[in-house]
Amino acid sequence: xxxxLQEPALRLDLESVPLEVLWNAPIGIALVxxxxxxxxxxxALAGLHGPRARLYPxxxxxxxxxxxxxxxxxxxxxxxVLATGQPFSRIELEWGRVSCHPLHEGTRVVGLCLxxxxxxxxxxxxxxxxVSEERLRMSLxxxxxxxxDFNPATGEFLCDARALELFGAPPGFxxxxxxxxxxxxxxxxxxxxxxxxxxxxxxxxxxxxxEYRVIGIQNGVERWLSAQGxxxxxxxxxxxxxxxxxxxxxxxxxxxxxxxxxxxASRLLAERLDRAEEILERVARLSASSICTxxxxxxxxxxxxxxxxxxxxREPSQEHFVREALRFVPRAPGTSPLLEGVHTGRSALIREFxxxxxxxxAVSPEHLALMNTLDAHSVMTVPMRAGGKVHGMMILAACAHxxxxxxxxxxxxxxxxxxxxxxxxxxxxxEEARQAVGLxxxxxxxxxxxxxxxxxxxxxxxxxxxxxxxxECRASVGTRLPKAVSQVERLTSLVDxxxxxxxxxxxxxxxxxxxxxxxQLLREVMERLSEVFAQAGCGxxxxxxxxxHGYWDPSRLDQVLVNLLSNAAKYGAxxxxxxxxxxxxxxxxxxxxxxxxxIAPGDVPRLFSRFGRAVSERHYGGLGLGLFISxxxxxxxDGRIRVESQPARGSTFTVELPLxxxx
Ligand code: ADP
Numbered sequence: 001x002x003x004x005l006q007e008p009a010l011r012l013d014l015e016s017v018p019l020e021v022l023w024n025a026p027i028g029i030a031l032v033x034x035x036x037x038x039x040x041x042x043x044a045l046a047g048l049h050g051p052r053a054r055l056y057p058x059x060x061x062x063x064x065x066x067x068x069x070x071x072x073x074x075x076x077x078x079x080x081v082l083a084t085g086q087p088f089s090r091i092e093l094e095w096g097r098v099s100c101h102p103l104h105e106g107t108r109v110v111g112l113c114l115x116x117x118x119x120x121x122x123x124x125x126x127x128x129x130x131v132s133e134e135r136l137r138m139s140l141x142x143x144x145x146x147x148x149d150f151n152p153a154t155g156e157f158l159c160d161a162r163a164l165e166l167f168g169a170p171p172g173f174x175x176x177x178x179x180x181x182x183x184x185x186x187x188x189x190x191x192x193x194x195x196x197x198x199x200x201x202x203x204x205x206x207x208x209x210x211e212y213r214v215i216g217i218q219n220g221v222e223r224w225l226s227a228q229g230x231x232x233x234x235x236x237x238x239x240x241x242x243x244x245x246x247x248x249x250x251x252x253x254x255x256x257x258x259x260x261x262x263x264x265a266s267r268l269l270a271e272r273l274d275r276a277e278e279i280l281e282r283v284a285r286l287s288a289s290s291i292c293t294x295x296x297x298x299x300x301x302x303x304x305x306x307x308x309x310x311x312x313x314r315e316p317s318q319e320h321f322v323r324e325a326l327r328f329v330p331r332a333p334g335t336s337p338l339l340e341g342v343h344t345g346r347s348a349l350i351r352e353f354x355x356x357x358x359x360x361x362a363v364s365p366e367h368l369a370l371m372n373t374l375d376a377h378s379v380m381t382v383p384m385r386a387g388g389k390v391h392g393m394m395i396l397a398a399c400a401h402x403x404x405x406x407x408x409x410x411x412x413x414x415x416x417x418x419x420x421x422x423x424x425x426x427x428x429x430x431e432e433a434r435q436a437v438g439l440x441x442x443x444x445x446x447x448x449x450x451x452x453x454x455x456x457x458x459x460x461x462x463x464x465x466x467x468x469x470x471x472e473c474r475a476s477v478g479t480r481l482p483k484a485v486s487q488v489e490r491l492t493s494l495v496d497x498x499x500x501x502x503x504x505x506x507x508x509x510x511x512x513x514x515x516x517x518x519x520q521l522l523r524e525v526m527e528r529l530s531e532v533f534a535q536a537g538c539g540x541x542x543x544x545x546x547x548x549h550g551y552w553d554p555s556r557l558d559q560v561l562v563n564l565l566s567n568a569a570k571y572g573a574x575x576x577x578x579x580x581x582x583x584x585x586x587x588x589x590x591x592x593x594x595x596x597x598x599i600a601p602g603d604v605p606r607l608f609s610r611f612g613r614a615v616s617e618r619h620y621g622g623l624g625l626g627l628f629i630s631x632x633x634x635x636x637x638d639g640r641i642r643v644e645s646q647p648a649r650g651s652t653f654t655v656e657l658p659l660x661x662x663x
Pocket of ligand 1: 563567594612651
């Protein structure tokens with residue numbers, strides 16, 4: 001002892017714990033004597049549902065517990081505890097669980113302590129189970145979920161009514177594994193079987209989630225199903241149960257597929273396909289690979305005939321039958337109901353393409369034989385309309401496993417036909433425009449050549465007149481002759497522009513590059529245009545610049561300089577013009593800057609195209625060809641031309657040329 005004061009340790013004296021504490025426990029507790037009569041019991045025991053009599057000390061357990069074998073058994077077990085002193089615990093009875101411990105006095109067992117836990121009243125439990133099963137059934141039904149359960153031990157394959165319906169089987173049908181495999185769509189069969197095989201091996205985790213198509217057992221209807229399943233294994237990894245659910249996702253799949261198909265078709269139609277045949281071939285192939293088994297397309301001429309046809313079949317091995325069938329597509333109106341849509345503009349859904357219908361559609365016995373070989377069971381004929389015209393017909397057929405067409409398929413086919421019709425209409429307009437442009441270019445070329453001859457002779461006449469004038473006559477003619485000469489020159493330059501345009505169109509803008517010096521050429525051109533600058537009231541600012549030698553076509557470059565400088569005077573009248581030349585990185589840079597009307601940013605891109613103008617013809621004359629020709633010339637010399645401009649502030653045109661252009 002170290003002498004310090006210590007409080008005595010608190011010890012739980014079991015003797016002093018009032019028995020009532022145990023009596024408040026939430027499970028039933030009872031003390032019985034060796035005669036199995038109740039000695040004491042707690043409140044929870046009195047509240048149990050199991051006992052069949054009111055409890056009081058002294059009552060025999062046999063009179064308390066419900067009669068029956070289970071009670072006999074439990075009483076016998078209690079006798080055993082009294083005899084051996086070995087307790088038992090949690091024996092299940094219908095109404096509860098019982099545990100039993102011996103009470104000793106010395107070595108003798110003088111009684112028993114019983115613990116009784118109540119489980120829900122059996123009737124109530126069954127009812128609760130039924131209610132929850134019913135709820136589950138109702139929610140499965142409202143979600144249209146089918147359930148199935150496969151017992152490998154017995155081979156029993158139980159399907160509820162909805163699952164049978166989804167598998168296209170009649171009510172009460174006895175499903176088996178072979179039938180189930182046979183109804184999976186051939187294209188999905190291998191994939192689905194692989195998933196199932198994987199699922200029933202214990203290392204897989206035992207669950208799967210897969211989408212596949214089935215072909216109805218009874219009705220042949222194709223359906224998309226989403227299936228989820230779970231396999232259960234015993235401790236040796238043996239399959240003991242395999243069950244799951246199936247949901248119909250056909251509509252979702254159809255909507256997805258339709259959207260995918262239309263976007264694919266639009267993408268295809270948006271590609272620049274110059275030949276209608278190519279469009280038709282590709283559309284037929286796309287259709288046959290997704291919305292039908294085979295597809296035939298015919299394009300009409302203004303007289304209603306179908307001179308051009310295309311076709312495709314999903315199965316390459318059947319493709320030649322479709323090609324063969326193309327020969328029989330009636331080409332003249334009024335020869336077959338197949339062409340009715342060309343006249344009426346209406347589509348037709350032939351849900352059942354029966355023998356009778358085939359006979360009506362066939363144009364000859366050979367045609368009928370071919371139809372029977374192709375053996376479509378459902379057909380749609382859809383006119384391709386656009387721009388108020390019918391451009392042709394599409395025939396879409398479903399064979400073999402493909403389901404019969406319905407209104408939704410018809411709507412999709414109509415949408416496709418409309419888009420194809422639009423593409424054909426665009427192609428027609430494009431061809432028309434191309435022809436018109438061709439005619440225009442031809443006209444320009446002929447007209448400019450035709451104009452060139454009288455102009456040349458007019459120039460000659462002017463020269464002769466000038467030479468033969470006596471001094472008196474010259475005085476009386478005054479400035480008229482020089483004015484006439486200058487107008488003819490202007491006319492000649494306009495006609496030259498037109499000639500250049502037709503040369504460019506025909507790819508005949510020849511260049512003749514030579515070694516030359518740019519600043520010298522620039523000075524000459526400015527000199528020639530001095531009259532133009534004076535009339536426009538423009539001073540030209542061109543500082544002393546070192547010479548720039550290069551390998552270019554001088555007369556074509558002259559043309560570019562004239563164009564840029566005369567434009568600067570025309571659109572920048574009354575303001576100075578700044579001309580600069582420099583060499584940067586082996587390239588000559590020539591800029592012509594004015595302080596004139598400038599160009600709106602939106603107009604810039606088209607100024608360099610044929611006839612591209614950004615000013616009204618009332619205020620400014622011109623053909624809109626100068627910049628187009630200049631660009632062609634500069635690019636032919638591997639150079640670039642660009643403009644920077646601000647409206648009302650002025651424009652700067654810059655020509656960039658490699659010092660040595662391609663010859
Ligand atoms: P044209 O001048 O004969 O119409 P161009 O091809 O030379 O033909 O020019 C095309 C158009 O570019 C002109 O109509 C005009 O709208 C615009 N443009 C050309 N140069 C200038 C300039 N320096 N300032 C403003 N606009 C110009």
